[in-house]
Structures are given as structure tokens and as C-alpha cells.
Amino acid sequence: MLHTINKSPFGNNSFETSTRFFQPGDPVLFIEDGVYAVQANNKFSGTLAKVQKNNPVYVLGPDLNARGIGNIAEGVTSIDYEGFVELVEEHQVNSWL
Amino acid sequence: MDIGILVKEGPYNHQASDTAYKFAKAAMKKGHRIDAVFFYNDGVNNASKDMDPPQDDRHIGNRWVELCQKDKIPMMVCIAAAKRRGIVDDVLIDCGEITGLGNFTDIAIRNDRLMIFGD
Amino acid sequence: MEDDEIVKKIMHVMRKAPHGTIYTYEGLEMILIMAAYDQDISVAFIDDGVYALKKDQDTEGLEIKGFSKTFKALDGYDVENLYVDQVSLEERGLIEDDLLVDVEVLSSAEIGKIMTEQDVVVHH
Numbered sequence: 319m320l321h322t323i324n325k326s327p328f329g330n331n332s333f334e335t336s337t338r339f340f341q342p343g344d345p346v347l348f349i350e351d352g353v354y355a356v357q358a359n360n361k362f363s364g365t366l367a368k369v370q371k372n373n374p375v376y377v378l379g380p381d382l383n384a385r386g387i388g389n390i391a392e393g394v395t396s397i398d399y400e401g402f403v404e405l406v407e408e409h410q411v412n413s414w415l
Numbered sequence: 416m417d418i419g420i421l422v423k424e425g426p427y428n429h430q431a432s433d434t435a436y437k438f439a440k441a442a443m444k445k446g447h448r449i450d451a452v453f454f455y456n457d458g459v460n461n462a463s464k465d466m467d468p469p470q471d472d473r474h475i476g477n478r479w480v481e482l483c484q485k486d487k488i489p490m491m492v493c494i495a496a497a498k499r500r501g502i503v504d505d506v507l508i509d510c511g512e513i514t515g516l517g518n519f520t521d522i523a524i525r526n527d528r529l530m531i532f533g534d
Numbered sequence: 535m536e537d538d539e540i541v542k543k544i545m546h547v548m549r550k551a552p553h554g555t556i557y558t559y560e561g562l563e564m565i566l567i568m569a570a571y572d573q574d575i576s577v578a579f580i581d582d583g584v585y586a587l588k589k590d591q592d593t594e595g596l597e598i599k600g601f602s603k604t605f606k607a608l609d610g611y612d613v614e615n616l617y618v619d620q621v622s623l624e625e626r627g628l629i630e631d632d633l634l635v636d637v638e639v640l641s642s643a644e645i646g647k648i649m650t651e652q653d654v655v656v657h658h
Contacts, residue, residue, distance in 0.1 A: 335580065410653060412652075516563065
């Protein structure tokens with residue numbers, strides 16, 4: 319199951335909460351304000367690293383660019399909308415609104 | 416693949432409408448079929464024909480009309496959510512249709528995926 | 535009629551507090567409609583969503599329609615699987631007895647496993 323997170327982790331607990339529910343192997347995609355979670359060396363880098371042990375992590379590139387975030391955590395894959403569609407082809411979707 | 420889309424936030428106020436549109440375009444480009452777009456919660460405001468954004472900005476209402484007219488995707492507006500917010504037939508974008516949550520249930524059931532965009 | 539034979543697993547996730555925003559109420563309206571369609575419907579209460587089930591809600595002073603008791607009626611619509619995230623409950627200093635309806639209190643991992651079995655998950 320693909321999990322999408324669209325909230326900044328600094329203003330909303332979507333990211334931190336959702337991690338408790340991820341199953342091993344579930345891909346995680348950060349979109350919209352969610353992309354702030356993957357900026358390198360922030361308060362949530364440790365949480366993100368823990369997630370990455372069991373789950374592939376993706377971020378929507380156009381949302382990163384819009385927000386001026388260039389320095390993303392190692393191992394996070396930046397994808398475009400086409401890549402988003404490809405993840406949806408492979409998985410049912412759980413959007414953590 | 417057949418995909419239904421649910422939009423739960425209003426245009427401009429939230430990025431949900433933009434992400435939904437970009438996703439729909441990308442999905443169609445890859446050969447998937449968008450079965451319907453359903454507007455719920457403040458998302459019903461997407462169906463207002465009176466949107467008039469500054470010229471240098473995208474026109475979200477026209478995007479939905481384009482998807483409907485060009486790509487034949489029904490634009491459905493939840494009647495209960497719409498009535499609360501004053502979205503009635505008179506203010507509806509071309510080819511928007513006010514309908515019930517039963518239709519949304521059908522969308523959720525008959526498609527391979529339901530994509531949800533909101534807050 | 536052929537559509538009636540498809541039974542999908544649909545989970546609704548309540549994650550926001552009631553009354554401050556309309557999401558819980560309109561979410562509940564959606565659940566009630568869907569319940570008429572003979573699908574396999576469940577509802578999970580996570581984060582502030584657990585407050586939707588708090589006993590003793592009285593919205594009279596707000597002139598907002600009280601809907602907490604409607605959760606009690608879900609059973610009558612064959613929506614029997616109500617899951618509450620144990621961590622969310624404990625974080626808020628609540629216990630099962632504070633809730634107005636019978637639920638299954640589960641760990642996040644248990645609810646996560648049920649989530650992955652769903653065809654559709656709708657967060658409200």
C-alpha cells in the first residue's frame with residue numbers, strides 16, 4: 319500500500335503518526351507541504367531514517383522545487399507526476415490527509 | 416487502469432485541486448482512464464463558475480471544464496456538501512453535475528483506484 | 535445488478551477532532567450512505583479522531599448539530615468494525631470507558647495490517 323503524506327511535519331503529526339501504521343515494504347510518498355519532511359538534517363531526519371530501513375521513500379519533485387528544497391536526505395527518490403502514477407499502478411493508496 | 420478522484424478542498428485555498436489535476440493529466444498520458452472527479456467538503460467550491468482569478472494565474476475552474484469537455488470526465492458535486500455552501504445549479508461550471516454520495520460510493524467500488532486529495 | 539456482487543473493503547479513517555471542522559461530520563454522512571451499499575466497511579479512529587467518540591458531548595451551546603450519538607447507530611447499518619488506535623487514546627489520557635460506543639482498541643501495527651487489506655481508504 320502506497321502512503322502519501324501532504325503535511326509539513328512541523329505543523330501536523332501526519333508523518334509521525336503514519337509511521338506507526340506502515341507495513342514493511344510499503345512505499346511512502348511525500349507531496350505538497352509533506353515534502354519538508356525529507357529536507358536533509360532537519361528535526362525529522364531520524365524518524366525518516368528509521369522509516370527508510372523498512373520502506374522505500376519518494377518525494378514529488380515539482381513540490382520540492384516549488385518550495386526551494388534542494389538538499390534532500392540520502393536514499394529518498396525524487397519523482398515527477400508520472401512517477402506518482404507508476405506507484406499508484408503498483409499499489410492501493412492510503413492518503414494521510 | 417480505471418481511477419476515481421475525490422477532491423476535498425476548495426480551489427486556490429489548498430493545493431489539493433492542483434495536485435488532483437496534475438495527477439489526472441499524468442495518469443491519462445500513461446493510458447489510464449479517469450472515471451470521474453467527485454467534489455466533497457469544501458471541494459464543492461471547485462465547481463463554481465464564478466471563479467475569476469488574476470490573468471497571470473491558472474484558472475482552476477476552466478481546468479475542470481477542460482477535463483470534462485475534452486476528456487469526457489464527469490465532474491460530480493456532492494449535493495449535501497454543496498447545499499451547505501450555496502453551490503447550486505445556477506452557479507455550476509459547464510458540465511458540473513450535482514449528485515449524491517451514492518454515486519461516490521459507486522465510484523469507489525467500480526474503479527481500480529480511488530485517489531483522494533484534500534487537507 | 536452486476537455491480538452489487540462486487541464487495542470491496544473500504545476503511546474510513548477519522549483523524550480530526552469533531553466540531554472544530556466539519557470533516558468528522560461530513561465523513562460520518564459519507565459512511566452512512568456507503569453503509570447502504572453492502573460493502574465491507576470499517577472505521578478507524580486515529581489521533582484527534584478518537585475525540586469523535588468521547589462521551590458527554592453537548593453541542594447545544596454552539597448551536598452545532600450534535601452527531602456523536604450517530605456513531606452508536608452505525609451498528610444498525612452493519613458497520614460493525616470500529617477500530618480505535620490504542621496509542622492515540624493513551625496520548626489523550628482517555629480509556630475505552632470514555633467512549634460512547636463499543637470499539638476494538640488495537641495497536642497501530644494491527645490497524646496498519648488491516649489498512650493494507652483494504653481496497654479503499656478514505657481519511658476524513
